[in-house]
Amino acid sequence: MTTDTTVFVSGATGFIALHIVNDLLKAGYTVIGSGRSQEKNDGLLKKFNNNPKLSMEIVEDIAAPNAFDEVFKKHGKEIKIVLHTASPFHFETTNFEKDLLTPAVNGTQSILEAIKKYAADTVEKVIVTSSTAALVTPTDMNKEDLVITEESWNKDTWDSCQANAVAAYCGSKKFAEKTAWEFLKENKSSVKFTLSTINPGFVFGPQMFADSLKHGINTSSGIVSELIHSKVGGEFYNYCGPFIDVRDVSKAHLVAIEKPECTGQRLVLSEGLFCCQEIVDILNEEFPQLKGKIATGEPATGPSFLEKNSCKFDNSKTKKLLGFQFYNLKDCIVDTAAQMSEVQNEA
Template identity: 50%
Template sequence: MVVSEGCTVFVSGANGFIASHVVNELLSSGYKVIGSVRSQAKADQLLEHFSHPELTISIVSDISAAAAFDEIFSKYGQDIKVVLHTASPFHYDTEDCEKDLLQPAVEGTKSILQAIKKYAAHSVERVVITSSDAAVTSYESDIDPKNLHTEDSWNSITWEEACKDAEAAYYGSKTFAERAAWEFMHENEGKINFKLSTVNPVWVFGPQLSDSNATGRLNTSCQYINDLVHSTPKTKLDMSIAGGYVDVRDVARAHLAAFQKAAAIGQRLVLCAGRFTLVNIVDVLDKRFPKLKGKIASGDAEESKKLLSSLARYDYSKTNHILEFEFLPFEKTIYDTAAQVLKVEGRL
């Protein structure tokens, strides 16, 4: 099953960091896009940025509400061929993990799938869920060099464990939401026409789609780069932070590949361009921005290498074979992210 070019694609959470790049990629590729955001203010901002005749924005104020997406699919369902569900909370600023992270992620996923089944079971052909490597591996599993992660790996976190703190809740939210999607497909086999794929990126870096979003606090992953740009020589690097990275522009391309390619049907596309530590980010900042060198944090190169060698191994070759494109290099990703911040601040 290959979706026809120029069809209508629905994108939930269309103003998000990843989603806005996905919308840009879709519009640039000739697709019609219907997006959802949480408020009219966010809708106005998105429409003003794109100013594109093939972009329509609707309001879904609470994705965890019962029948949250029913109105959209009752209105547009027969026109929509592809659904990209990107809307899900990603932050650590919460005192109620269940309410703010777990429930919105899981219920939002169930709600959109139920709406498709109810109003567009025979018109929607492909659904792509934006999941995460947080559904593939836990923090504990990823810092064990004996482990090997593949597209078939799953985070074994329990709901009780996920309620302990915000970071655990994020891992749990992506795991339980993705499992809910695959369970829905199994339970509704023969009742729906669409096929499911998931996109599971690691830490997503890269520039904001709009310079207006490159001020203040950035999205959770890019904020680490932002913090280093604004660090001082006295800032102590957190050497517990290490993991995989991928550029947001590659994540956007992968979302299109996930519904364009027949080989992606029923697959989890785990996106990882390589591994990094905060020292690696500082190295790029020092190299590419001479004005920052000596004025921001520094780290121990040997300690960084030791940390990287202690991480789990991974093999996402199945994903790379399906995507058939090269990931953007780490230096370009970090440079473009930091350069945008510095440009907006008048420091470039």
């Protein structure tokens, strides 16, 4: 891709998307982002010093019919790449269909329909930010003999994934991603874009802008924050699963744009498995100011816990396609926690 290429980033104010926008601008791309309000959009433009290569459009509700039509009516002839990062990620709901499943699916459907209507000849690549949640159900996550690869799919149905908020979120990622692949299959003759998906595990790492931490944080970062604020002798839930640093997620989006070999691929982003015990061990070892003040759990038992309580991920195909080294857990958590501590000390 030449650097005069225009990229549209949906949900540009999100945790991952802000890193992507930053990396795109650094690489010389022109970026059009969407956010939910004028206030959010103005805030983002200000953070990037009103960079002339960055502009923002309002998409109030990605679940609304024709949510992206106005954006593509206005800019369709200039947008070559679409990165669809917008999707609800929270567990604060009991109406799973309305708050998680439908918005994820409708948002994906409506952005692709808008491309078909207004940019069928101009958009060359679509990259959908999916998740490892699309690969495996929460109940299968703890099957120690299961190996998940780029070919795996979450087995939950629309009904079965509504058992609880976590299952519904995981289901929403599966059905949104399926929507994208099926749309392309059905509309091959009327659009020219290729499709890739990026499927990260739990995403840790520093915020692009530290002050984002003052306004509520993304779900994965919340895990680290809870452990930093745990009490000595306290218990914590030992979450486990695949992890990746947000900076690697962003970089993978750019590689997916630039490397033809990534076309048509599901790129599974995981540097390995983590559990909260390992994060607590890192916090106690690397931050003297926390040692003796936060939970310790059962130090050094992380690897044996993972051995018995987590399925395995084999994303060697993705690692080969992307061709760069991911951040390890220690560096990722140290950078995340250092930023959180700094912001807290300023408060």
